[in-house]
Structures are given as C-alpha cells and as structure tokens.
Amino acid sequence: MTDALDAILPGVLNTLLLTALSFLAGAVLALPIVALRSSRGLLVRGIARLFVDLLRSVPPITWLFLIFFGLPQVGVTLDAFPAALIGLSVIASAFLSETYRAGMLAVDRGQVEAARSLGLGSLDVGVRIIAPQAIRVVIPTSATYAIGLLKDTSVASTIGVAEIAMKASGYAQQNGQALRILTLAGVIYLVLSLPLAIVSRGVDRRLRLKFAVV
Amino acid sequence: MIGQSLVSAFEAAHAELFEGLLNSILLTVASLAIGYPLAVVLAVCVMAPSRWVRRTGLVIVEIGRGLPLLVLLQLIYFGLPDAGLTLGVTAAAVAGLAFQTAAYGSEIMRASLEAVPQGQHEAASAAGLSAAASFWTIVLPQGIRIAIPPMLSIGLTVFLATSLAFVITAPELMSKAYGYGSSTFQYLEVFVLAGLMYAAIALPASAAVALLERRLGRHLAHAH
Numbered sequence: 001m002t003d004a005l006d007a008i009l010p011g012v013l014n015t016l017l018l019t020a021l022s023f024l025a026g027a028v029l030a031l032p033i034v035a036l037r038s039s040r041g042l043l044v045r046g047i048a049r050l051f052v053d054l055l056r057s058v059p060p061i062t063w064l065f066l067i068f069f070g071l072p073q074v075g076v077t078l079d080a081f082p083a084a085l086i087g088l089s090v091i092a093s094a095f096l097s098e099t100y101r102a103g104m105l106a107v108d109r110g111q112v113e114a115a116r117s118l119g120l121g122s123l124d125v126g127v128r129i130i131a132p133q134a135i136r137v138v139i140p141t142s143a144t145y146a147i148g149l150l151k152d153t154s155v156a157s158t159i160g161v162a163e164i165a166m167k168a169s170g171y172a173q174q175n176g177q178a179l180r181i182l183t184l185a186g187v188i189y190l191v192l193s194l195p196l197a198i199v200s201r202g203v204d205r206r207l208r209l210k211f212a213v214v
Numbered sequence: 215m216i217g218q219s220l221v222s223a224f225e226a227a228h229a230e231l232f233e234g235l236l237n238s239i240l241l242t243v244a245s246l247a248i249g250y251p252l253a254v255v256l257a258v259c260v261m262a263p264s265r266w267v268r269r270t271g272l273v274i275v276e277i278g279r280g281l282p283l284l285v286l287l288q289l290i291y292f293g294l295p296d297a298g299l300t301l302g303v304t305a306a307a308v309a310g311l312a313f314q315t316a317a318y319g320s321e322i323m324r325a326s327l328e329a330v331p332q333g334q335h336e337a338a339s340a341a342g343l344s345a346a347a348s349f350w351t352i353v354l355p356q357g358i359r360i361a362i363p364p365m366l367s368i369g370l371t372v373f374l375a376t377s378l379a380f381v382i383t384a385p386e387l388m389s390k391a392y393g394y395g396s397s398t399f400q401y402l403e404v405f406v407l408a409g410l411m412y413a414a415i416a417l418p419a420s421a422a423v424a425l426l427e428r429r430l431g432r433h434l435a436h437a438h
Binding site: 063 | 374405
C-alpha cells in the first residue's frame with residue numbers, strides 16, 4: 001500500500017497547484033466579464049454572454065484538447081501544465097462570473113439608488129456598496145465551485161499533467177492492482193475536498209450570522 | 215483559411231463525428247433513465263425515519279458526489295475486474311454516469327421534497343391519509359414536479375460529461391474526434407467541430423430548461 005501511496009503523492013501537489021492557480025486566475029478574469037455583462041451596450045453584453053455560454057456548453061476535455069493538441073497548428077505550442085491551467089482558468093472565469101452576477105442581483109436595488117442619490121459614482125457604488133454585500137452570496141457558491149474544480153483538474157491527466165489521476169492510472173498500467181490504486185486516488189480526492197467543504201460551510205454560517213441573513 | 219480547412223475537415227470527418235455524437239446522446243439517455251429513478255430512491259433513503267438507512271444513503275451520495283467522474287469511470291472499467299466484475303466500455307460508462315446522476319440528483323430531489331409547502335402535509339393528514347400515503351400520493355408527486363427543471367439541468371451536465379468516457383475508450387464524440395485528429399493531424403479543426411457539436415446541443419437545451427423553469431414556476435408565484 002505504501003508504494004501505491006508513494007506513487008500518487010507527488011501528483012497531489014500538481015492537483016492542488018492546478019486547482020488553486022486556475023481558481024485564482026478565474027476569479028480575477030471573471031471581474032471584467034461581469035463588468036461587460038452589466039454594460040449598457042447591447043452588443044457588448046451579447047458578446048460577453050455568448051462567451052460565458054459557449055465556455056459552459058463545451059466539455060473541459062474538449063477545451064484542453066483544443067489548446068494542447070490543436071493550437072500547435074497555429075504556432076502556439078504549450079506544455080501540458082500551462083495548457084491545462086489556461087483552459088481551466090478560462091472555464092472557471094465563466095462559471096465564477098455567473099456567481100458574481102448572482103451576488104450582484106441579490107443586492108437590493110434600493111441600496112444602489114440610495115448610494116447614487118448620495119452622489120457616489122459607478123465605481124464607488126460597485127466597490128463600496130455592491131461588492132461587500134454581494135460577497136456573502138458569492139463566497140459559499142465559489143467554495144462549492146472550487147470543490148468541483150478540484151475534481152475537474154483530473155481532466156488534465158488526459159493531456160499528460162502528472163496529477164493524482166495520471167499518477168494513479170500510470171501506476172496501474174505498470175503494476176496492475178488498478179482497483180486498489182484507483183480507490184486510493186478516489187479517497188485522496190475526497191480527503192482533499194473536505195477542508196474546502198468545511199470552509200464553505202463555516203464561512204457561510206459566519207457571514208450569515210454577521211449579516212443576519214435568514 | 216481556417217474556415218476553409220474547417221469545412222474540408224467537416225466533409226471528411228462528419229460521418230465519424232455524428233456517429234460519436236449519437237453515441238454520446240445514447241449514453242446520456244441510458245444514464246438518465248437509470249440515474250433519475252435512483253436519485254428519487256436515494257433521496258427517500260436520506261430522508262427515511264431509520265437512522266441506518268439515512269446514513270447509508272448519505273455515504274452513497276457523498277461518494278458519488280465526491281469522486282471525480284474520470285476516476286470513477288477508470289475505477290469501474292479498469293478496477294472492478296480485480297474484484298471479479300468485468301464490464302464492457304458502454305456498461306462501465308453508463309454505470310459511472312448513472313451513479314453520479316443519482317448522487318447529484320438525490321440532493322435536488324431532497325431539496326424539492328422539502329420545498330413542498332407544509333400545508334400539504336397537514337391537509338393530507340387532516341383528510342385522514344396515513345403518513346406513508348401522504349408521502350407517496352401527495353408530497354412525492356409535487357416534489358418531483360418542483361425537481362423537474364434542475365433535474366433537466368443535471369441531464370445537460372451528464373451529456374457534457376459523457377466526454378470523459380473518452381478515458382475508457384467508449385466510442386463517444388471525443389474518442390471519435392481524437393481518432394480522426396491522430397490519423398490526420400488536423401487536431402485543431404476536429405476539436406473545434408466537436409466543440410461546436412456539443413454547443414449545438416447544450417446551448418438550445420439550456421435555453422429550453424430556463425424557459426421551462428419560468429413556465430413551471432408560474433403557479434408558485436401565487437402560492438407564496
């Protein structure tokens with residue numbers, strides 16, 4: 001059992017790194033997307049919406065194959081890890097922009113009107129009035145998304161990123177015992193998602209208490 | 215130029231790709247046909263009066279939701295033969311997808327059952343129905359109705375997730391696209407085409423689900 005564990009453990013770092021980096025990049029990239037989706041221009045809004053919908057309507061494995069195997073044809077050759085990171089970040093940005101939007105829509109319109117009547121500009125309204133209130137809706141759903149993302153990083157094994165799933169199936173191909181090693185890989189994913197689940201529940205409860213949302 | 219090579223790739227690959235797409239759709243239909251009823255069963259288990267039934271149900275749900283589908287599919291296809299259970303690629307893919315449909319679906323089913331207004335329980339018991347009769351004839355049918363739109367969203371997720379059956383070489387759209395790409399080196403064209411095929415199904419389907427959600431939600435606006 002220990003040799004199986006030794007085989008998988010180096011992959012854990014890559015899984016965690018891929019999850020954390022693509023989540024952070026996605027969280028930042030989602031900001032301009034949300035801004036464009038709330039723009040006054042119909043065309044800009046339409047394009048932003050199409051971008052988000054298209055990203056969500058095509059499976060992650062297709063995006064990763066397109067980036068890793070397809071882009072070299074137009075002269076863009078990437079290693080497996082950056083290819084997976086770019087793909088997962090852009091997909092994450094589409095999903096996270098939707099959670100940001102849901103958070104914004106949850107803020108009472110009267111808040112915006114009150115802030116405007118006090119003479120605050122759009123940027124101030126966004127940063128100082130909407131964002132602090134929207135965040136209590138955004139954090140729990142984002143944490144849930146992060147758990148999903150942790151599992152989605154397993155797709156990176158299909159283009160050869162040496163993360164948990166790749167290490168496990170590589171070991172099984174060499175030594176057999178697929179049942180044992182893949183069960184172990186599954187348990188590791190479950191264990192890794194536990195802290196995120198606890199954080200998501202804890203943060204949710206604290207924010208609810210703080211803002212007295214029922 | 216890319217448009218031209220897309221058209222010629224489509225002309226060369228469309229028979230393969232459409233066959234793959236059809237298989238992806240068939241995988242989806244089979245997985246949902248098994249997964250949806252199991253979701254209701256699991257939800258009923260998780261809400262059961264018996265603590266042991268409840269716990270067993272919860273463990274099954276958490277395992278189904280916690281495992282990456284890619285690992286689950288490999289576990290079923292490559293791992294289970296170690297335990298004496300060998301499944302073909304299609305059966306393994308359907309087993310994995312149906313299990314996840316059931317696990318995620320049971321959470322939706324549970325929330326939907328809880329969303330049935332308390333007055334319905336009270337009215338049923340005032341009318342003299344036993345607890346069991348009230349659950350099966352009054353609460354469950356209404357819960358299922360509430361669950362329909364989110365369950366259809368899960369169906370859409372399952373359709374996109376059939377792409378992961380690639381890792382166990384099920385002959386679905388990604389396997390066909392990859393096969394064409396590796397024999398012609400037109401990876402870019404074939405994966406763009408595959409992506410467009412997924413989107414051609416998923417985009418209208420999600421718009422239809424959103425429309426249905428508004429339609430079905432209409433009567434609830436008066437109830438609350």
